[in-house]
Structure formats: C-alpha cells, structure tokens
Amino acid sequence: MSALALVAHQFRFDQKAFWRNPASVFFTVMFPVILLLIFATVFGDETVDVHGGIKTTTYYVPAIITLSVISATMQTLAMSLVIAREDGRLKRGRGTPLPPWVFIAGRIGNSIVVALIMMALIAVLGRVLYGVEIPWDRLPAIIVTLVVGAASFCCLGIALTAAIPSQDAAAPIVNAMLLPLYFLSGVFIPDDQLPSGVIHFADAFPIRHFFEAFFGAYVPVAGGGAGVEWGNLAIVAVWGAAGLLLAARYFRWTPRGG
Amino acid sequence: MAEPVISIRGLRKSYGDFEAVRGIDLDVERGEVFAFLGPNGAGKTTTVEILEGYRNRSGGEVSVLGEDPRHAGREWRERIGIVLQSCRLDPYLTVRESLTLFAGYYRQPHPVEEVIALVGLEGKADARASGLSGGQQRRLDVGMALVGRPELLFLDEPTTGFDPSARRQAWDVIAGLRDLGVTVFLTTHYMDEAQRLADRVAIISRGEVVARGTPENLGDRESRPATVSYAGPDGEVSLQTTTPVETLHELTGRALADGVDLEGLEVTRPSLEDIYLELTSEGEERAKREAM
Numbered sequence: 001m002s003a004l005a006l007v008a009h010q011f012r013f014d015q016k017a018f019w020r021n022p023a024s025v026f027f028t029v030m031f032p033v034i035l036l037l038i039f040a041t042v043f044g045d046e047t048v049d050v051h052g053g054i055k056t057t058t059y060y061v062p063a064i065i066t067l068s069v070i071s072a073t074m075q076t077l078a079m080s081l082v083i084a085r086e087d088g089r090l091k092r093g094r095g096t097p098l099p100p101w102v103f104i105a106g107r108i109g110n111s112i113v114v115a116l117i118m119m120a121l122i123a124v125l126g127r128v129l130y131g132v133e134i135p136w137d138r139l140p141a142i143i144v145t146l147v148v149g150a151a152s153f154c155c156l157g158i159a160l161t162a163a164i165p166s167q168d169a170a171a172p173i174v175n176a177m178l179l180p181l182y183f184l185s186g187v188f189i190p191d192d193q194l195p196s197g198v199i200h201f202a203d204a205f206p207i208r209h210f211f212e213a214f215f216g217a218y219v220p221v222a223g224g225g226a227g228v229e230w231g232n233l234a235i236v237a238v239w240g241a242a243g244l245l246l247a248a249r250y251f252r253w254t255p256r257g258g
Numbered sequence: 259m260a261e262p263v264i265s266i267r268g269l270r271k272s273y274g275d276f277e278a279v280r281g282i283d284l285d286v287e288r289g290e291v292f293a294f295l296g297p298n299g300a301g302k303t304t305t306v307e308i309l310e311g312y313r314n315r316s317g318g319e320v321s322v323l324g325e326d327p328r329h330a331g332r333e334w335r336e337r338i339g340i341v342l343q344s345c346r347l348d349p350y351l352t353v354r355e356s357l358t359l360f361a362g363y364y365r366q367p368h369p370v371e372e373v374i375a376l377v378g379l380e381g382k383a384d385a386r387a388s389g390l391s392g393g394q395q396r397r398l399d400v401g402m403a404l405v406g407r408p409e410l411l412f413l414d415e416p417t418t419g420f421d422p423s424a425r426r427q428a429w430d431v432i433a434g435l436r437d438l439g440v441t442v443f444l445t446t447h448y449m450d451e452a453q454r455l456a457d458r459v460a461i462i463s464r465g466e467v468v469a470r471g472t473p474e475n476l477g478d479r480e481s482r483p484a485t486v487s488y489a490g491p492d493g494e495v496s497l498q499t500t501t502p503v504e505t506l507h508e509l510t511g512r513a514l515a516d517g518v519d520l521e522g523l524e525v526t527r528p529s530l531e532d533i534y535l536e537l538t539s540e541g542e543e544r545a546k547r548e549a550m
Contacts, residue, residue: 001362009362013351020350020386088345095310095340096406097332098363254312 003102010098010106011113018076018110028076028114029121032068036060036122039188040130049192051221056190061126062218063187066149066211068118073111073150075174077157081107082170085161090253100253108154115150133220141217141227148233149210152240156206159243162250166257181207206239263288263323263410263441264309270317271304271465278304280465281318286458288409291432291442293456295449297538301465302445303343306414309443310340323410336364339403339440341396343414349388353379353398356387357405364406377401377431393424397431404440411435413444417451429454449534463538477533484527488520 001009018024043056050059084090093103119142126132135142160177164170182188184198185208191199202208213232264286271279279301286292296302307313308320311327311334320327325334347356354370361367368376374383377397387395396416403411416432417425432455435442446452452459453473460470461477469477484502486509488495499505502525513520528536 006362009359013348013355013359016355017348017350084348087347088342089348091312092340092342092345092402095312095335095338095342096360096363097335097365099332 003099006098006102007105007109010102011109014106014110015113018080018114024076024080028068028071029118032064032071032118032122033125035067035188036064036125037129039064043190044130048190050190051219054219055130055132057126057130058132058219059190061122061130061132062215063211065119065122065146065218066207066214067182067187068122069115069146069150069214070153070178070207070210072114072118073153074157074160075178076114077107077111077154078160078164078174079170081158081161082164083167085253086167086255086257088255091255094253104158108151111154111157112147112150115146119146135218135220135227138217138220138227142214144228145213145217145233148240149214149236152206152236152243153210155240155243155247157243158251159246162246162252178207181205184208185211187211206236209233209235209239260288261324262286262321264292264443265321266305266309266318267320268318269305269308269315269320271301271308271313272316278465279308279315282462282465282467284460284467284470286441286443288441289436289439290457291436291444291455293452293459294443294445294462295447295452295459295534296445296462297447300462300538302447302462303414305462306412306443306445310338310412311335336406337409339406339408339411341399341403341411341413341416343418345399347387347395347398347402350386352384352386353390353401354383356398357401360402361405366407367405368407370405373401373405376404376434378427391424393420393427396420396424396428400428400431404435404438408440410441410443413442415445415447417446417448425451449531453530461534461537468537469533473530476530477528477537479527479530479533482528482533484525486523486525488523490520491518 039060040057043060046056047053048056048059081090090103094100123134127134160174164173181202184194184202185205186194186199186202187207199208209232213229213236216229216232217227262285264284266282266284269279269282270277282301282305294302294305304313308315309322309327311330314328322330323334323337327334351359353374357370357373361370374380377400379394379397379401382390382394387398390398400413400416413432417428420428429451432442432444442455444452444455456473458471459473459476460467462468471477474480481500483498483500486497486499486502486505488509497505506525509520
C-alpha cells in the first residue's frame, strides 16, 4: 500500500472504533448537542451585547461548535492515545512495519472528520431549531478556520499525553484544563457577562482565540470582511506548532505504568 | 549450516547499578521453537525486548535475521511478529477487523480467514475483542503477530494467568506454527510449557544462562544419578545410583533368592521441574552471596 492508502486504511478502523465507543460518542457527540439545547432553552430569548446585539442562540451555535471541535480533537486524542499507550497497543503497533507517522495521521484524520461532522450537526440543529442562519457564503472561511484550529488542537492533544501518567488520570487532567477555559473564554458564558480582566486572562490560551476566530467566521457582521480572523487564527496555529514540538520531543509509545 | 536466525554474544543490559542481563550467549536456528525459561525477574523480558528492537543493550553483539535490531527498519519488521507480555487489544474491533487492520501493515499478509482458522477463532470472527475470554484474546494477539507472514515470532509469556484449558488451546496453536516453518522464540516461567513446546531450552536465572539443551537432556538429566526406592523388610529404602540397571539386577536377584517382595519399587530420574528449581535457586543463592 502507498503511504496515503495506509493512512486511509488506519483511518477506516479508527472511525469504526470511535463510533462504537460509548464514551467518545457521548462526550464528543451527545454532550455538545445537550449543551446547545440547555443554553438555548435557558437563555434563548435574550440578546448578547456583541456586534451591536445578537440573539443568544446565534451566539451559542458557534460557541458550541468551538467546544465540539476541541472535544473531537484535543480531548479525544489525549484520552484515546493515553488509553492505547497504557494498554500496550502503541508499543505493539511500533513492532509492525507501520510507520509511526501513519498511525498518528490516521488518528488526526479521524479527529478532523469528527470535528467537521459535529460542525455540520450543530449548524443544522441551530438552523432547524432556532433559525440561526448557516452562512453559506462564508463557507471557505469557516472550513479554513476549522481545519487550522482542529489540526492545532490535535497537536496540543498529542503533546498533552506526555503529562498524563495513567488511564485513570486522563479524563480529570483533560477536563481540568478545558472546562475552566470554556467558561473564561466565553464559550459557556457570553462575552458581555464576563469582566474584561477574565477575557484578558483567557487571551493567554488558545481556546479564546479559536473561539474568536470561529465566531468571526460564522457570524456575519454588517460590512464584515471575508471572515477569516487571521490574527486569532495565527495565535491558534502558533499554539499548535508548540504542541507539535512538545509532542515530537515527549510523546511516548510505551506504557508508563508497569 | 545456515546462519542462525538469532545470534547473541555477551549480551549485557544494566539499569543504573542493576545488571538485568549479565553476558548471555545464544543461537536460535531456523524453524525451531526455542524456549527461554526462567523465574520472574530473571531478565527474560529485557532480553526479548532487546531482540525485538524495543530496548537498547548495554553491551554485546546481537543479530536477528542478520540485522542488529537496534538499527533495523521497516523491511526487518516485515519479517518478524511480536506478541507482548501484556497488551489489551482494541475492544471495539472484531476479530476479523483487528486482523484485517494488521494485515494492511504488511506487503504479503496471510489471508485473514486462514489466520482466524489457524488460531481457532472461527466461531468468534465477528465478536469484538471486548467479548472474548482472556485465552481467546491472546490467540487473537498471536494471530495479529502471524498475519504478516513472519519468519520469526516472539512470544513473551503467552499463557501466564491462563486456566488449564486455555493454556492447552494456546499450546495447540503454538505447536501448529512449526508446520508453517516459523521460528519461535518463546519466554516462559512454566517448565511444562517449555517441555511441551520447545525443541531447545535455555534456563535463565539472575541475568545468566545457567543451563541449555533439549528438554530431555537439560541440566545433564540423563547422566544424573537415578533414585531407586522400595519398601523392604526394614522399611523405606532409597538408593542413589549412576548404574540403575546393575543396581536393580542385584536388588531384585537378592529379593527373589530371599523370597521377599520389594513393595513400591521404582526408579526415578530428577524431573525437569527438579532441575529447573535447583538451577534457578543456585542462581538466587549466588546472587545473595555476591550481595553480602
């Protein structure tokens, strides 16, 4: 098989395993949908004071897509790679002729495809249930933003595995990093409710920048440009590159326990 | 004579001050099942992981299929199969899917259905790994190591923790590999496993090979004194002899002449188990002396 065919082969089985895993389906697919329904139900009739006032549901659709993308990439990869590492599956794979990068590429491909599916799902739910327009004319900007963000958060997820000593520690560590930042970055609580100090703090981390980039691509503003927020996206990409370097240096294929 | 599949000279491995492997020499010939037998912590897994290319050695020469595993690449990995001591398989893939996934990694894999039959999982081909017993999972693991058509298969303690019937099934699978012409390097701490499966055995204790040979002649079993025991008129008697035929002749001749019976007469040689325990406990004692 050519290298690309081998990546596709690995990807095909990663997809099967992903969709059959109840934990990944719940946390990556169901949980964002539930969050969208809850936020829309609780705050649905209100407006958010950004861009001169928009409907809360218009705010939450790109917010929940942001969360879904990070969940499909950073969270899914960090958890599933630590589990595979501690099970001995990564070590076993290293004993085969499969080039290591093909294995990783298959997993990254899996995450990006799930992220795209989640974006489509949340966008359609937002349109059907809450009348949030899908900005078809900005689709190129949305795809560019999503793919750059997804790839960057994949790198961060792979790097994060080096800080996770065991399977049991995976979920607490990942959630302890992501959940507070979702709150502080305006993903759960709209920007206009957050003190500016909090937003400055969140600006030090990639989630806020990815959210701003995606929000900018998704929500049309009067007189807005092409929709790609290059500044925010560049910061996300720098985080991703840093993650890639850390992953290349510290990622390990053998179990840490035992 | 053909070049050995595995050739080890003076292999050493230290972890800090601890010497896990202390100068091992071994040759494994093409087509044989070679058992590396020793208690836990003797250095078996360290040695096998050096041969598999997972660990670097501290000293000595190692050649596996003509290459140094430390520098061997993809071509070399096409020719070997590895079953790790502990590895949980992907719980969400079926037997057939796991084998198809691994078959895709190799240039000339065995047909997946043949491998399923070879490891005796025909009835479980569409079951997910999470629904298999421990013994079935290990047989799938062996199948995943075989699907690439390896010349050399490493099995690190393949039946540890199995119940007797699962062990027997695993043994049948391993014994069947001989017909495929696969060379097998097996580590185990079960004497009976080595005896049942191996053409040749090396016993390792405290990082050193303390005995080697076929399961029959290991530890000079043939030339060790036999024990002749019986219950005579004066009670239980037990004699050590290097010439059991002569001893028996003399003994039974006298008994016949005197008209006495020799109840429970038997001649025993030290079992492999006895020799194994003796050799490995010698190693333990020497290590204790050295530590003092």
